[in-house]
Amino acid sequence: MSEITSGVQAQMQFGIFTVSDITQDPTTGHTPSEAERIRATVEIAKHAEEVGLDVFALGEHHNPPFWSSSPTTTLAYIAAQTERLIVSTATTLITTNDPVKIAEDYAMLQHLSGGRMDLMLGRGNTGPVYPWFGKDIRQGLPLSIENYALLHQLWREDVVDWEGKFRTPLQGFTATPRPLDGVAPFVWHGSIRTPEIAEQAAYYGDGFFANNIFWPAEHYQRLIGLYRQRWEHYGHGAPETAIVGLGGQAFMAKNSQDAVAQFRPYFDNAPVYGHGPSLEDFSEMTPLTVGSPQQVIDRYAGMREIFGDYQRQLFLMDHAGLPLKTVLEQLDFLGGEVVPVLRREFATNRPSNVPDAPTHAGLVKATYGDGPSRQATPRANRGDNLSGPSPYADAPAPAGAAFGAAATGGAR
Amino acid sequence: MSARRIAVVSAGLSNPSSTRMLADRLAAATVTALRQAQGPDSQPIEATVDTIELRDLAHDITNNLLTGFAPPALESAINTVVSADALIVVTPIFSTSYSGLFKSFIDVLDPDALTGKPVLIGANAGTARHSLAIDYAIRPLFAYLHADAMSTGVFAASSDWGSSADQVAPLSARVEKGARELAEAIARREPAGAADPFDPDSYLGQGRSFGHLLGGLAGE
Numbered sequence: 190m191s192e193i194t195s196g197v198q199a200q201m202q203f204g205i206f207t208v209s210d211i212t213q214d215p216t217t218g219h220t221p222s223e224a225e226r227i228r229a230t231v232e233i234a235k236h237a238e239e240v241g242l243d244v245f246a247l248g249e250h251h252n253p254p255f256w257s258s259s260p261t262t263t264l265a266y267i268a269a270q271t272e273r274l275i276v277s278t279a280t281t282l283i284t285t286n287d288p289v290k291i292a293e294d295y296a297m298l299q300h301l302s303g304g305r306m307d308l309m310l311g312r313g314n315t316g317p318v319y320p321w322f323g324k325d326i327r328q329g330l331p332l333s334i335e336n337y338a339l340l341h342q343l344w345r346e347d348v349v350d351w352e353g354k355f356r357t358p359l360q361g362f363t364a365t366p367r368p369l370d371g372v373a374p375f376v377w378h379g380s381i382r383t384p385e386i387a388e389q390a391a392y393y394g395d396g397f398f399a400n401n402i403f404w405p406a407e408h409y410q411r412l413i414g415l416y417r418q419r420w421e422h423y424g425h426g427a428p429e430t431a432i433v434g435l436g437g438q439a440f441m442a443k444n445s446q447d448a449v450a451q452f453r454p455y456f457d458n459a460p461v462y463g464h465g466p467s468l469e470d471f472s473e474m475t476p477l478t479v480g481s482p483q484q485v486i487d488r489y490a491g492m493r494e495i496f497g498d499y500q501r502q503l504f505l506m507d508h509a510g511l512p513l514k515t516v517l518e519q520l521d522f523l524g525g526e527v528v529p530v531l532r533r534e535f536a537t538n539r540p541s542n543v544p545d546a547p548t549h550a551g552l553v554k555a556t557y558g559d560g561p562s563r564q565a566t567p568r569a570n571r572g573d574n575l576s577g578p579s580p581y582a583d584a585p586a587p588a589g590a591a592f593g594a595a596a597t598g599g600a601r
Numbered sequence: 602m603s604a605r606r607i608a609v610v611s612a613g614l615s616n617p618s619s620t621r622m623l624a625d626r627l628a629a630a631t632v633t634a635l636r637q638a639q640g641p642d643s644q645p646i647e648a649t650v651d652t653i654e655l656r657d658l659a660h661d662i663t664n665n666l667l668t669g670f671a672p673p674a675l676e677s678a679i680n681t682v683v684s685a686d687a688l689i690v691v692t693p694i695f696s697t698s699y700s701g702l703f704k705s706f707i708d709v710l711d712p713d714a715l716t717g718k719p720v721l722i723g724a725n726a727g728t729a730r731h732s733l734a735i736d737y738a739i740r741p742l743f744a745y746l747h748a749d750a751m752s753t754g755v756f757a758a759s760s761d762w763g764s765s766a767d768q769v770a771p772l773s774a775r776v777e778k779g780a781r782e783l784a785e786a787i788a789r790r791e792p793a794g795a796a797d798p799f800d801p802d803s804y805l806g807q808g809r810s811f812g813h814l815l816g817g818l819a820g821e
Contacts, residue, residue, distance in 0.1 A: 334814050334815060384798060385804055388801065388804070388814070389811065403668055403669060404669070404670040405670065461667075463667075465667035466667075466668065471668075474673070
């Protein structure tokens, strides 16, 4: 394995995710510029590591008032300024991005971050993005399925011949660089409502992430239940061995009345749910918790009762115009008071067959055991991949998933 | 004896509401007509009626439009509607069409949720001059949803409830005609099964696997 760090080895990873919205602060009327908000987000990511969080995940959007059009640029910059933090996405648009470019961009990020990355795939919910990128929103699901099938292959096979419905065919194509240590980046499939995406995650033995923010927990419980059941169906192991991530949302102050008073104007004017349900109703119906750190601990410690033991918990902490100073204070609460207790709570009575959270080191270990990992080394350039032996001088990585039955020698 | 369930959606805003009065009459007449009909098993059909007053759900419906999810009371109402064997919908005519609340409720349903479902349309307004709204405004909505709307729609003007009512085709006769059509449509069908969207057979097709979604990519 490479010399550099490759993410925190933990049963559970805790972190934050951001949609990259640029929203007016309703209490001051100040709207940050793109430059201000981009710098603030980098500060937030670095502070996440400082307070002991494990993951920073960034959304992808292609329209104002969002700024994150090019996540790998931002994430590589953040990875370069941190040491342990895993950078990820929430989400990477598998529908409108070319899977070849995703394979290249994220393999680059994987190398530059020393394996401290993974990614979450999603379809995207902004209608015009589809036509802007030459796609049809009615094909959202078939695009997700075909594009991921290609992405999956590009990271696992050195030379790919491929033909599908949505993209120009490939003959003798090699996605470069080859994944770090010959191990494809870990992939989460994110979905709000689509059972086919839970099915897809289960089929490949990948992770499944439920946004869990805007809708009642009972809804996501059914999606995750389905994913776990299908994980077993496709031979990756018992339902509790599937890899589950959850979103969440909290706002804290020392005492809960202050938290409610401070957060209410942001809630009332927030994108998505602003001017809709009351803060109280929304807190009851969804995992949003506004109150003392202890209230957040109690609420999120209960998530395993609803969803089973899981691997990753991300919190939305920086949206709706919250100023940087407030967000950094919130991270202090989260990293200082909430997450240490949650780590202990989640470790208690965690069944031994529940996998640890995915890391590059874990994937390398699952693939190679204690043996040396692949270090892909090209042959001298001969200008084509179509004839002769592999374009690489070394042996390719062993095939198969790093989790479930494939990782432990079972056939798929 | 076969059992069926009818969902009634009433979009009246006042209480008491003449929209609700019409809805109740249509429901009662349909239950009566079903007792006289025969199901596929040649038995009389006993129907229960669940009535949903949209006024009680108005805030939830707006919140659903804004947040994308139905609060518990609305979710329960939606489940009642989409799982019913048949639907009776009654809306007041506002500005030549269904009420905004009525349309908002339809808008939070899954677009496929009413496909093939028998629907009896009712509407009410101050005068009979609005009666065609059923055919130019409400019926196309249910055509778009691929629901099976009965050819008779029942319109009640304020005068239908009093002495200046239509004496040749009184409201009670129109109610019975619509109810009979709906009862026949229910009797022709098997009882509605509850489809679980999270059942792999629902989204993949019976006995299929993810390979079928991959199509030629997986050779299935």
